[in-house]
Each structure stands twice: as C-alpha cells, then as structure tokens.
Amino acid sequence: MAAERDELEPGAVEHYDDAHYYDYTYRTRTEDIGFYRRYVRQHGGPVLELGAGSGRVSLPLVEDGAELCALEASEAMIERARAKAKERLAPKDRERLTLVRGDMREFSLGKQFNLVLAPFNTLLHLYEPIDFARCFRCVAEHLAPGGRFVFDVRFPQLKELARDPDRVYRARPFKHPTLGHKVVYEEQFRYDPLKQVQHVTIRFKPGEGAPRRAKTVTVLLSQRQIFPNELRALLSLGGLELAGRFGDFSGRPLADDDLVQIVVARKSKA
Numbered sequence: 001m002a003a004e005r006d007e008l009e010p011g012a013v014e015h016y017d018d019a020h021y022y023d024y025t026y027r028t029r030t031e032d033i034g035f036y037r038r039y040v041r042q043h044g045g046p047v048l049e050l051g052a053g054s055g056r057v058s059l060p061l062v063e064d065g066a067e068l069c070a071l072e073a074s075e076a077m078i079e080r081a082r083a084k085a086k087e088r089l090a091p092k093d094r095e096r097l098t099l100v101r102g103d104m105r106e107f108s109l110g111k112q113f114n115l116v117l118a119p120f121n122t123l124l125h126l127y128e129p130i131d132f133a134r135c136f137r138c139v140a141e142h143l144a145p146g147g148r149f150v151f152d153v154r155f156p157q158l159k160e161l162a163r164d165p166d167r168v169y170r171a172r173p174f175k176h177p178t179l180g181h182k183v184v185y186e187e188q189f190r191y192d193p194l195k196q197v198q199h200v201t202i203r204f205k206p207g208e209g210a211p212r213r214a215k216t217v218t219v220l221l222s223q224r225q226i227f228p229n230e231l232r233a234l235l236s237l238g239g240l241e242l243a244g245r246f247g248d249f250s251g252r253p254l255a256d257d258d259l260v261q262i263v264v265a266r267k268s269k270a
C-alpha cells in the first residue's frame with residue numbers, strides 16, 4: 001500500500017515507534033474514547049478508523065459491538081494493537097476487528113463504512129494540501145450513503161505557536177516504561193509559519209540511577225496546525241463538507257477559546 005510508496009515525514013513516525021510508551025503516556029486520556037463510543041452507538045457501523053495507532057479507541061468500540069477496520073501506518077503501533085486485541089477481546093469479538101497497515105493518504109479497502117473516524121490529532125500528520133486532498137478523496141470514496149467522517153484535532157493556540165524555539169521545557173523525571181530507567185523529559189517547540197507545522201523535539205535524558213551506558217533518546221513530532229476556517233477549504237478538496245463542530249467531548253458547540261476542534265463532515269451534496 002502507499003505506506004511503502006510515499007515516505008512518511010520523520011515527525012509522523014518517530015513518536016509512534018515506541019507503542020508501549022505511547023500507551024503509557026496517554027493512559028489517562030479517556031474522555032475522547034467516551035465521545036467516540038457514544039457516537040458509534042448512536043450512528044452505527046461499520047467503522048473505519050484512520051491512524052488507529054495502538055487501538056486505544058478502536059478496541060473499546062469493538063468491545064461495544066462495532067465492526068471496525070483500523071488503518072495504521074506504523075508497524076509498531078499495529079503490532080501493539082494486535083497484541084492488545086488478543087489479550088483483551090474474546091475470539092468472537094476479535095472477528096469484528098480488521099487491522100490494516102496502510103497510509104491514510106491513499107487507501108482502497110473495497111468497501112464502504114457508515115462512519116470514518118480519525119481520533120486524537122491523526123489528521124495533523126497531513127502536512128501539504130495534496131495530502132489532505134488525497135486523504136479526503138479516499139474518505140469520500142469509503143463513506144456509505146449518509147455516512148459521516150468524525151475527527152478531532154487541536155485548535156491552534158497562538159501562544160503555543162509563539163514559543164521561543166531555544167527554550168527547553170522540562171517535566172518531572174519519571175521511569176520510562178521501555179527504557180526501564182528514570183529519564184529527564186524535555187521538549188522544545190519550533191513553529192514553521194509558512195508550512196503551518198509545529199515541530200516538537202522530545203528528549204529522554206538518562207535520569208538519576210540510569211545505567212552508565214544509557215543514552216539520550218531524541219524523537220521528533222511534527223503537527224500541521226489546522227485553523228478552523230481553513231478546514232472547510234481543505235474538506236472541499238476531497239468533496240467533503242462540514243456537518244457540525246464541537247469544542248469538547250461532551251458535544252458543546254465550538255467556541256473561539258476551545259483547545260480542541262471535534263469535526264463532523266459528510267460528502268458534499270453538489
């Protein structure tokens with residue numbers, strides 16, 4: 001599939017190479033799962049999830065009874081999702097889950113879905129207009145009549161984008177679940193205003209008690225910033241249009257000071 005043909009940016013890959021750490025970091029993020037569970041219960045499947053990662057959202061949806069196809073580019077993430085499904089799901093539930101390694105910018109699954117989902121900033125790994133056009137065209141092709149495309153992306157925060165790129169932000173040291181020793185966690189932020197991409201350099205430095213041979217691990221995370229009004233134009237590149245927007249996972253309408261944009265789109269009527 002396209003994952004082999006089109007190179008993914010390092011900033012779309014490195015943060016997801018350690019799927020175990022990903023699950024550890026986001027273990028308390030559950031509000032969005034509740035939102036997607038309610039949405040799928042109300043609207044019904046089958047469901048296609050883009051950038052499904054380690055199955056953080058997919059597995060609860062399958063546990064609820066949904067038939068779900070999880071499309072994911074990272075081998076590490078998909079392997080983790082597979083292992084978790086084997087551990088958590090009964091064999092008969094597992095039959096409703098299909099894991100596909102692929103690229104959301106080009107996929108052809110040979111079926112249509114009532115819901116296409118892209119939870120937790122997955123679409124911020126589309127960097128250029130052509131990436132959005134290709135992805136959204138594929139989404140439109142895979143949406144069944146009356147189907148919806150639902151995703152959440154961060155609402156760009158101007159204060160965050162204006163951060164001094166030389167400033168190092170440190171968090172409290174913690175025991176890294178994969179490295180197995182204490183690390184000092186650092187982040188540095190560099191915003192590219194022409195490309196509208198925020199690059200986050202994450203460093204795990206050996207902390208107190210770390211083995212002498214331990215080295216600093218550096219990881220890049222690059223996220224396209226999608227401004228609310230621009231989103232309409234991006235959706236139209238793939239023949240999609242806005243059907244609704246929320247500003248939090250309780251379903252409150254989007255307001256100008258929200259941190260997240262939860263978007264419901266559908267195929268354009270024209």
Ligand SMILES: C[S@@+](CC[C@H](N)C(=O)[O-])C[C@H]1O[C@@H](n2cnc3c(N)ncnc32)[C@H](O)[C@@H]1O
Pocket residue numbers: 008012013016050051052053054055056057071072073074077102103104105118119120121122125
């Ligand atoms: C922020 S994670 C979200 C994972 C999952 N949806 C969740 O809510 O935990 C973004 C995911 O998108 C995947 N990804 C990045 N670029 C991709 C692409 N072009 N095609 C498919 N998946 C991609 C990453 O590997 C990662 O698993």
